[in-house]
Amino acid sequence: xxxxxxxxxxxxxxxxxxxxxxxxxxxxxxxxxxxxxxxxxxxxxxxxxxxxxxxxxxxxxxxxxxxxxxxxxxxxxxxxxxxxxxxxxxxxxxxxxxxxxxxxxxxxxxxxx
Amino acid sequence: xxxxxxxxxxxxxxxxxxxxxxxxxxxxxxxxxxxxxxxxxxxxxxxxxxxxxxxxxxxxxxxxxxxxxxxxxxxxxxxxxxxxxxxxxxxxxxxxxxxxxxxxxxxxxxxxx
Numbered sequence: 001x002x003x004x005x006x007x008x009x010x011x012x013x014x015x016x017x018x019x020x021x022x023x024x025x026x027x028x029x030x031x032x033x034x035x036x037x038x039x040x041x042x043x044x045x046x047x048x049x050x051x052x053x054x055x056x057x058x059x060x061x062x063x064x065x066x067x068x069x070x071x072x073x074x075x076x077x078x079x080x081x082x083x084x085x086x087x088x089x090x091x092x093x094x095x096x097x098x099x100x101x102x103x104x105x106x107x108x109x110x111x112x113x
Numbered sequence: 114x115x116x117x118x119x120x121x122x123x124x125x126x127x128x129x130x131x132x133x134x135x136x137x138x139x140x141x142x143x144x145x146x147x148x149x150x151x152x153x154x155x156x157x158x159x160x161x162x163x164x165x166x167x168x169x170x171x172x173x174x175x176x177x178x179x180x181x182x183x184x185x186x187x188x189x190x191x192x193x194x195x196x197x198x199x200x201x202x203x204x205x206x207x208x209x210x211x212x213x214x215x216x217x218x219x220x221x222x223x224x225x226x
Contacts, residue, residue, distance in 0.1 A: 044203070
Protein backbone atom coordinates (compact mmCIF):
# COMPACT_ATOMS: atom_id res chain seq x y z
CA UNK A 1 0.00 0.00 0.00
CA UNK A 2 1.11 3.54 -0.58
CA UNK A 3 0.27 6.74 1.23
CA UNK A 4 1.12 10.42 1.17
CA UNK A 5 1.41 12.79 4.10
CA UNK A 6 1.32 16.54 3.81
CA UNK A 7 1.95 17.67 7.36
CA UNK A 8 1.04 21.32 6.87
CA UNK A 9 -2.57 22.09 6.06
CA UNK A 10 -1.83 25.81 5.73
CA UNK A 11 1.37 27.72 5.11
CA UNK A 12 1.29 31.52 5.31
CA UNK A 13 4.29 33.29 3.81
CA UNK A 14 5.10 36.88 2.90
CA UNK A 15 5.44 37.87 -0.71
CA UNK A 16 8.97 37.43 -2.10
CA UNK A 17 9.93 35.10 0.76
CA UNK A 18 10.97 31.50 0.11
CA UNK A 19 8.62 28.63 0.82
CA UNK A 20 8.83 24.89 1.31
CA UNK A 21 5.79 22.62 1.26
CA UNK A 22 6.47 19.24 2.78
CA UNK A 23 5.46 15.87 1.40
CA UNK A 24 6.37 12.45 2.74
CA UNK A 25 5.29 9.18 1.20
CA UNK A 26 5.35 5.53 2.03
CA UNK A 27 5.60 2.70 -0.44
CA UNK A 28 7.32 -0.65 -0.54
CA UNK A 29 8.30 -0.31 -4.19
CA UNK A 30 9.65 2.31 -6.55
CA UNK A 31 7.43 5.34 -6.89
CA UNK A 32 6.53 8.16 -9.19
CA UNK A 33 5.79 11.46 -7.50
CA UNK A 34 3.80 14.52 -8.53
CA UNK A 35 2.92 17.97 -7.29
CA UNK A 36 -0.32 19.55 -8.45
CA UNK A 37 -1.66 23.05 -7.86
CA UNK A 38 -5.32 23.96 -7.56
CA UNK A 39 -6.26 27.61 -7.89
CA UNK A 40 -9.63 28.69 -6.44
CA UNK A 41 -12.54 27.15 -8.34
CA UNK A 42 -10.19 25.46 -10.79
CA UNK A 43 -9.12 21.93 -11.58
CA UNK A 44 -5.73 20.50 -10.72
CA UNK A 45 -2.72 21.50 -12.80
CA UNK A 46 0.56 19.61 -12.80
CA UNK A 47 3.47 21.59 -11.36
CA UNK A 48 6.16 18.94 -11.70
CA UNK A 49 6.80 15.22 -11.57
CA UNK A 50 9.53 12.78 -10.66
CA UNK A 51 9.67 9.56 -12.66
CA UNK A 52 13.38 8.72 -12.62
CA UNK A 53 16.80 10.30 -13.10
CA UNK A 54 17.87 13.51 -11.42
CA UNK A 55 16.40 13.87 -7.97
CA UNK A 56 16.00 17.63 -8.37
CA UNK A 57 13.00 18.34 -10.52
CA UNK A 58 12.11 21.73 -11.89
CA UNK A 59 8.54 22.62 -12.70
CA UNK A 60 6.45 25.49 -13.90
CA UNK A 61 6.14 28.90 -12.23
CA UNK A 62 9.60 28.67 -10.64
CA UNK A 63 8.82 25.69 -8.42
CA UNK A 64 11.18 22.78 -7.84
CA UNK A 65 11.13 19.63 -5.74
CA UNK A 66 13.74 17.19 -4.55
CA UNK A 67 13.19 13.47 -4.34
CA UNK A 68 14.89 12.03 -1.27
CA UNK A 69 14.58 8.27 -1.21
CA UNK A 70 16.23 7.76 2.18
CA UNK A 71 13.86 10.22 3.83
CA UNK A 72 10.93 9.24 1.60
CA UNK A 73 10.25 12.88 0.92
CA UNK A 74 9.41 15.06 -2.06
CA UNK A 75 9.31 18.60 -0.72
CA UNK A 76 8.25 21.47 -2.96
CA UNK A 77 10.19 24.73 -2.89
CA UNK A 78 10.17 28.16 -4.41
CA UNK A 79 12.82 30.80 -3.64
CA UNK A 80 10.48 33.79 -3.92
CA UNK A 81 6.70 33.56 -3.91
CA UNK A 82 4.18 35.87 -5.55
CA UNK A 83 0.63 36.70 -4.64
CA UNK A 84 -0.46 34.63 -7.62
CA UNK A 85 0.99 31.51 -5.98
CA UNK A 86 -1.82 31.53 -3.44
CA UNK A 87 -3.50 28.18 -4.02
CA UNK A 88 -3.88 24.63 -2.73
CA UNK A 89 -0.98 22.29 -3.44
CA UNK A 90 -1.32 18.51 -3.62
CA UNK A 91 1.40 15.91 -3.49
CA UNK A 92 0.63 12.59 -5.16
CA UNK A 93 2.36 9.21 -5.43
CA UNK A 94 1.93 6.08 -7.48
CA UNK A 95 3.82 2.84 -7.71
CA UNK A 96 1.51 1.05 -10.07
CA UNK A 97 0.79 3.36 -12.91
CA UNK A 98 -1.15 6.57 -12.78
CA UNK A 99 -4.44 4.80 -12.33
CA UNK A 100 -3.40 3.96 -8.78
CA UNK A 101 -2.23 7.39 -7.72
CA UNK A 102 -2.82 8.51 -4.15
CA UNK A 103 -3.18 12.18 -3.27
CA UNK A 104 -2.18 13.93 -0.08
CA UNK A 105 -4.66 16.06 1.81
CA UNK A 106 -3.29 19.28 0.36
CA UNK A 107 -1.46 22.34 1.69
CA UNK A 108 -2.99 25.77 1.33
CA UNK A 109 -0.31 28.33 0.52
CA UNK A 110 -1.34 31.84 1.53
CA UNK A 111 0.94 34.56 0.22
CA UNK A 112 0.69 37.71 2.29
CA UNK A 113 1.36 41.05 0.56
CA UNK B 114 -9.14 23.83 -27.10
CA UNK B 115 -10.07 22.54 -23.66
CA UNK B 116 -8.27 19.25 -23.01
CA UNK B 117 -10.69 17.79 -20.44
CA UNK B 118 -14.10 19.37 -20.26
CA UNK B 119 -16.88 18.70 -17.81
CA UNK B 120 -20.47 19.82 -17.84
CA UNK B 121 -22.10 21.31 -15.97
CA UNK B 122 -19.72 23.38 -13.87
CA UNK B 123 -22.30 23.89 -11.15
CA UNK B 124 -25.22 21.65 -10.25
CA UNK B 125 -27.75 22.34 -7.52
CA UNK B 126 -30.43 19.75 -6.98
CA UNK B 127 -32.79 18.36 -4.40
CA UNK B 128 -32.35 15.16 -2.43
CA UNK B 129 -33.70 12.11 -4.18
CA UNK B 130 -33.13 13.42 -7.69
CA UNK B 131 -31.06 11.68 -10.38
CA UNK B 132 -28.38 13.68 -12.16
CA UNK B 133 -25.54 13.18 -14.65
CA UNK B 134 -22.19 14.85 -15.14
CA UNK B 135 -20.53 14.59 -18.53
CA UNK B 136 -16.82 14.48 -19.32
CA UNK B 137 -14.95 14.58 -22.60
CA UNK B 138 -11.24 14.62 -23.37
CA UNK B 139 -9.60 15.47 -26.67
CA UNK B 140 -6.07 14.40 -25.73
CA UNK B 141 -6.26 10.93 -27.24
CA UNK B 142 -5.78 9.36 -23.81
CA UNK B 143 -6.96 5.82 -23.18
CA UNK B 144 -7.77 6.12 -19.48
CA UNK B 145 -10.28 8.35 -17.74
CA UNK B 146 -11.10 8.89 -14.08
CA UNK B 147 -13.65 10.35 -11.73
CA UNK B 148 -12.46 11.90 -8.48
CA UNK B 149 -14.46 13.29 -5.60
CA UNK B 150 -13.13 16.26 -3.61
CA UNK B 151 -14.88 16.82 -0.31
CA UNK B 152 -15.29 20.01 1.67
CA UNK B 153 -11.87 19.48 3.27
CA UNK B 154 -10.27 19.33 -0.17
CA UNK B 155 -9.51 15.62 0.22
CA UNK B 156 -9.28 14.09 -3.26
CA UNK B 157 -10.29 10.46 -3.70
CA UNK B 158 -10.53 8.35 -6.81
CA UNK B 159 -13.93 6.86 -7.52
CA UNK B 160 -13.63 5.13 -10.89
CA UNK B 161 -11.15 4.55 -13.67
CA UNK B 162 -11.85 3.36 -17.19
CA UNK B 163 -9.29 2.15 -19.71
CA UNK B 164 -10.49 1.89 -23.31
CA UNK B 165 -14.09 1.82 -22.07
CA UNK B 166 -13.34 -0.95 -19.58
CA UNK B 167 -13.78 -0.39 -15.85
CA UNK B 168 -10.44 -0.96 -14.10
CA UNK B 169 -10.88 0.80 -10.78
CA UNK B 170 -14.06 0.88 -8.78
CA UNK B 171 -13.39 2.15 -5.29
CA UNK B 172 -15.84 1.82 -2.45
CA UNK B 173 -18.56 3.97 -3.90
CA UNK B 174 -22.33 3.54 -3.37
CA UNK B 175 -24.18 1.73 -6.11
CA UNK B 176 -26.10 4.94 -6.71
CA UNK B 177 -23.03 6.11 -8.64
CA UNK B 178 -22.75 4.58 -12.09
CA UNK B 179 -20.08 5.57 -14.61
CA UNK B 180 -20.65 5.07 -18.30
CA UNK B 181 -18.03 5.24 -21.03
CA UNK B 182 -19.57 5.24 -24.51
CA UNK B 183 -16.10 5.59 -26.04
CA UNK B 184 -12.61 6.21 -24.76
CA UNK B 185 -12.99 9.98 -25.09
CA UNK B 186 -16.03 10.17 -22.83
CA UNK B 187 -16.74 9.15 -19.27
CA UNK B 188 -20.04 10.22 -17.77
CA UNK B 189 -21.13 9.90 -14.14
CA UNK B 190 -24.73 9.21 -13.29
CA UNK B 191 -25.93 9.54 -9.70
CA UNK B 192 -29.26 8.16 -8.52
CA UNK B 193 -31.23 9.18 -5.46
CA UNK B 194 -28.93 12.02 -4.51
CA UNK B 195 -28.14 12.51 -0.82
CA UNK B 196 -26.85 15.51 1.12
CA UNK B 197 -23.51 13.76 1.58
CA UNK B 198 -23.00 13.64 -2.17
CA UNK B 199 -22.35 17.38 -2.15
CA UNK B 200 -18.76 17.81 -3.33
CA UNK B 201 -16.67 18.81 -6.30
CA UNK B 202 -16.33 16.03 -8.85
CA UNK B 203 -13.31 16.03 -11.13
CA UNK B 204 -12.84 14.14 -14.34
CA UNK B 205 -9.30 13.37 -15.49
CA UNK B 206 -7.53 11.44 -18.23
CA UNK B 207 -4.11 9.92 -18.87
CA UNK B 208 -2.31 7.31 -20.96
CA UNK B 209 -2.07 4.03 -19.13
CA UNK B 210 1.07 2.72 -20.79
CA UNK B 211 3.05 5.82 -19.96
CA UNK B 212 3.41 6.77 -16.34
CA UNK B 213 2.56 10.33 -17.05
CA UNK B 214 0.36 12.64 -15.14
CA UNK B 215 -3.37 12.97 -15.53
CA UNK B 216 -5.00 16.06 -16.92
CA UNK B 217 -7.95 17.34 -14.93
CA UNK B 218 -11.16 19.03 -15.87
CA UNK B 219 -12.34 22.18 -14.12
CA UNK B 220 -14.63 20.26 -11.80
CA UNK B 221 -18.37 20.11 -11.22
CA UNK B 222 -19.57 21.55 -7.93
CA UNK B 223 -22.57 19.47 -6.90
CA UNK B 224 -24.79 20.83 -4.14
CA UNK B 225 -27.62 18.69 -2.85
CA UNK B 226 -30.26 20.56 -0.88
